[in-house]
Amino acid sequence: MTASPEVARLARVFAQDEWRKALPDLVQAIREDEEIIAGGMAEWARGSAAKASDFSYYLVTNRGLHFGVKEGSGGFFGSTSYRNEFVPRGSIASVQFDGMQALEFDGGDGHSIAMICFLRDGLQYSDHDMVGKTAAEQASVAAEALGHTFDW
Secondary structure (H helix, E strand, O other): OOOOHHHHHHHHHHOOHHHHHHHHHHHHHOOOOOOEEEEEEEEEEEOOOOOOEEOOEEEEEOOEEEEEEEEEOOOOOOOEEEEEEEEEHHHOOEEEEOOOOEEEEEOOOOOEEEEEEEOOEEEEEEOOEEEEEEHHHHHHHHHHHOOOOOOO
């Protein structure tokens, strides 16, 4: 099952530049009945890969958190791949905001399963509109969309 045409269109808005390479993976990962609650561009995102991926997208849906990850070294002889990473809503036990820009998603056993560093002043899709928000405002929307309270 793949994303609905409306969701796929919105995903293309956030998967810009090099992240277009992750679009097929992202559109395949989002189910047809999945609804995007919030989304935008992040300064960086980190999931199962140890290294953070710069200028990634993130999408919060009714199923969980999607975000782009970059793997590989790039460079002259190296190759880089771009893919979507998904963290189901039920896997996120808690969220912690660093007080500046980053929101860490905890898996319940004390280890971080994902971390999103929001743009200081970025556009965020929420309530079916694109709105300019601070990093703290974006983090708050993302945390609450995933069913967690947002604490400074």
